[in-house]
Amino acid sequence: MxxxxxxxxxxxxxxxTEEGHRLAFNLAFERYRLGWTWSADEYRGLLKTTGGKERLGAYITQLPVSEVERSRLLAQVPGIHAEKTKFYSSVVNDGAIxxxxxxxxxxxxxxxxxxxxxxxxxxxxxxxxxxxxxxxxxxxxxxxxxxxxxxxxxxxxxxxxxxxxxxxxxxxxxxxxxxxxxxxxxxxxxxxxxxxxxxxxxxxxxxxxxxxxxxxxxxxxxxxxxxxxxxxxxxxxxxxxxxxxxxxxxxxxxxxxxxxxxx
Structure with a gap:
């Protein structure tokens, strides 16, 4: 061959990189005051969904919230993910990964x-x-x-x-x-x-x-x-x-x- x-x-x-991604997601959640924290074990399961925005969407879809609130949260996914990317890039630029x-x-x-x-x-x-x-x-x-x-x-x-x-x-x-x-x-x-x-x-x-x-x-x-x-x-x-x-x-x-x- x-x-x-x-x-x-x-x-x-x-x-x-996944621990860096997990921490960056949690920092973005804090910035948006969502009250979410993904533990290592939870994030391990969430990784079954490929792609950060898709992962966020899958997580929101299974939350016990009203459909109105779910729609509001799903509309925020691009912004949350953009904030997460900023945090992640900072970690990488510091040589931590x-x-x-x-x-x-x-x-x-x-x-x-x-x-x-x-x-x-x-x-x-x-x-x-x-x-x-x-x-x-x-x-x-x-x-x-x-x-x-x-x-x-x-x-x-x-x-x-x-x-x-x-x-x-x-x-x-x-x-x-x-x-x-x-x-x-x-x-x-x-x-x-x-x-x-x-x-x-x-x-x-x-x-x-x-x-x-x-x-x-x-x-x-x-x-x-x-x-x-x-x-x-x-x-x-x-x-x-x-x-x-x-x-x-x-x-x-x-x-x-x-x-x-x-x-």
Whole structure:
């Protein structure tokens, strides 16, 4: 299998951002005097809905309030989310959300091999740029040939729209790229678009079903942060996922006929 591009999800995959998002939501709720506070356990459940505005809408829909009040709250969703984004960007700009171990290493290995990089994320372009610049410097956004964001498609994950958009912009079939995800919704989107997918769960997603993934690891790993039990448990060549092993493993599994039919 020839791999010409790696396509990464952002939240949870490039960086474990969800605690930053949760805190930013709670600060926005305070600013709007809503009296809501999302605990870590509650937010873990809310993450089943992809997209911040969609998550807010789903939360409001199940609140025990009158229909008039529900309509008023739903009308405030864009403003609440915009306020939340300001708080989140401030946290990221302060350098409080690092990339997960091994992400920067694999990016550099892929680029050295001439492989293009892309992002397929439900988050906003502002959040993408903030995280990349904070961790990779001003060159961060330029490392990615394509950045596909959730507000650019009709349907968010688990629908495959965001990955299909990334493929169109890369001008590649899914058989020439590998997707990286951390959640069940993300995996469903990637598989529906025909990708062989690597999943690296976090606390927020670790209890999900990832049986459709090509490879599931606790992280990508690097020499300073080797993966426990590797090589031997899931990897073959090193205690971190190398670009060469990624090519080898992706080449061993062909997309299913059902997935090929999507393209």
């Amino acid at each position: 020839k791999v010409d591009a790696l396509i990464f999800d952002l939240d949870g995959t490039l960086a474990d 690092p990339l997960r171990h091994g992400v920067a290493r694999l990016i550099e290995e892929a680029r050295a091999a001439g492989c293009r990089l892309a992002l397929a994320s439900a988050t906003t372009a502002v959040n993408v740029d903030a995280l990349l610049i904070s961790n990779l410097g001003k060159r961060g956004p330029d490392l990615f040939s394509v950045v596909a964001c959730g507000d650019q498609v009709a349907h968010k994950k688990p629908a495959p729209d965001i990955y299909q958009l990334a493929l169109r912009r890369l001008d590649l079939p899914s058989s020439r790229a590998v997707a990286f995800e951390d959640s069940a919704n993300g995996l469903s989107a990637a598989v529906a678009a025909g990708f062989w997918t690597v999943v690296t769960p976090t606390y927020w997603t670790e209890d999900s079903d990832f049986s459709a993934a090509g490879l599931v690891l606790p992280g990508l790993g690097d020499p300073a942060h080797p993966l426990e039990g590797e090589p031997g448990r899931a990897l073959r060549s090193a205690p971190w996922l190398t670009f060469n092993e990624l090519l080898e493993r992706a080449g061993e599994t062909k997309p299913s006929l059902a997935n090929q039919a999507l393209h």
